[in-house]
Amino acid sequence: MASEPIIRLRGVTKVYGTGPTAFQALRGVDLDIEQGDFVAVMGPSGSGKSTTMNILGCLDVPTEGEFLFRGHHIERLDRDQRALLRRKYLGFVFQGFNLLSRTSALENVELPLLYRGEARAARRDQAMAALDKVGLKDWWDHSPAELSGGQQQRVAIARAIVTHPDVLLADEPTGNLDSERSVEIMELLTDLNQTSGITVLMVTHEPDMAAFARTIVNFKDGLVESVDTRHRQGERVRAH
């Protein structure tokens, strides 16, 4: 390992509830994710993969353990600090697309820029560029209801990458799509990973989709069961 991992989890536990009804979702997860990697997170329901993703996405905090992002301890950040971290470094893609209804593709993509306080013209330019990247430049004024599932997910990806995040977190991004659309989305994510150097973390149930990733992390019973890194010499893209 030449460089410091962008994400490092050490002994992360997560307990929901207290007393006899307490449920231990994570039992001490250790995980390193390299910058520029494409990681598929797999595992059965209740294995802790969603909890881990929530923690990695700064939506939740670990009960115990360390979470380092670019070498900084962030396991004890408060709500607003985590929100600002998400705003600056993270992008989210969800299974259910989660676009704002009755809102044009452009305005959906603009949303994170609004929270960044970008000026109107800059917002528009950057949002259009992001839409162009996902191949939906000509669909900017369509609302989600006027777009197909695959197109909606592309808009969601454009929204996630419009701020040039370090990490893209995708929660079963192809879960609601047919296999053809799924492959298109995976190719888009692979392309973004390789050309923009975005670190992609993706939860998936489908081995076909996981095959696009470079690293596959398997969860079981609140622990990392295995990390399968397919080193293909010369192909690894590192961030500059």
Next chain:
Amino acid sequence: MLGTTFVLALRSIRRHLLRSFLTILGIVIGVGAVVTMVTLGNATTAAVQKQIASLGTNILQVRPGQGFGRGGGGPRPPEFKPEDVEAIEKQVTGVTAVAPQAQTSVTAIYNGNNWSTTINGTTDAYFQVQPWPLQAGRTFNAPEEEAGKAVCIIGGTVSTNLFKGADPIGKRFRVGDVSCDVIGLLTIKGQAGFGGDQDDVVIMPIKAVQRRFTGSRDVRLMLVGVDQAYETSQVQASLTSLLRERRNLGPGEEDNFNIFDTKQISDTLTGTTTLLTGIVTAVAAISLVVGGIGIMNIMLVSVTERTREIGIRLAIGAVAREVLLQFLVEAIVLSCLGGLVGLIIAQIAIVAIAPVMQVDFVFYPGINLIAFAISAVIGVVFGYFPARRAAALNPIDALRHE
């Protein structure tokens, strides 16, 4: 950040036009009702005061009769005589002038134009006790009054209907069987709320009216002018005792005449309209509060309905304060919008209703500003609770919300 929030709030309102409209409906009606009621109430009060002022202030109206507005029953109380007028002028301190009046209905004819009007016999004092300037011509002189000459001063309505725009001064026309010279034209006084058209009148020396029309020396009504330096109540008291004495009323007997103080009538009527305005405004204000609760209701529903949207916003990096502000600004923008629409509707309603109520359209900036400010405050107060609820949502749960 506030600019961003504002953009977000406006976008959200635009996305849900129907819901936004329904949300503000309560405020629209509340503000509209309050502004309409207060404006019309003020206009009515102003109109009443104007009408009273046109009757003249510091005037005591003296009529024969028993009790206020009581008609019929018992023997008719005696009319006043010219001697009463003289006695009041001479014996009551604080009286500037006494104008006796004797009235009857007549048909006036000029050049084939017929007009039914009232003939009012009085003296020159009539123009001293109340402010009613002439537009042209002159009032009676002493010889004309003494002799009871058939000269007259006419009101605007009579002039218009008999002379059709021609200058009436110096013209001779017929009133009943009497030929009469026009020596003066009164300025237009306008409609009075009580007593009808004040300009529909022919004024003649009282002696002429008594001799040629009523056939008696009766005085139906006296207008007693009170010196500004004296208390009207005091003058009224000495006037009462003088008249009781002259009408031979014993200590136990009721007055068989009435004295109205125009100022007192004015105060009473103004008080009444103010009270009524207050009551109606209070009812309207309640509707404003109900409108505010309506906003809170819809905003709460909106927060629940938009849980997922809030989740998305939080996930992509909105801090709690921004979500709170967005919903708060949304509520404030909505209620201000409601206030604005309410104000516009109020103006339209006032323009429509004012002529029916025979009052002038007046724009009172104060009440409009206050109503608008209240609508903004309602936005803050009733928007805060739902906004806080939205901001407190957990992004993970919110995203999972169906």
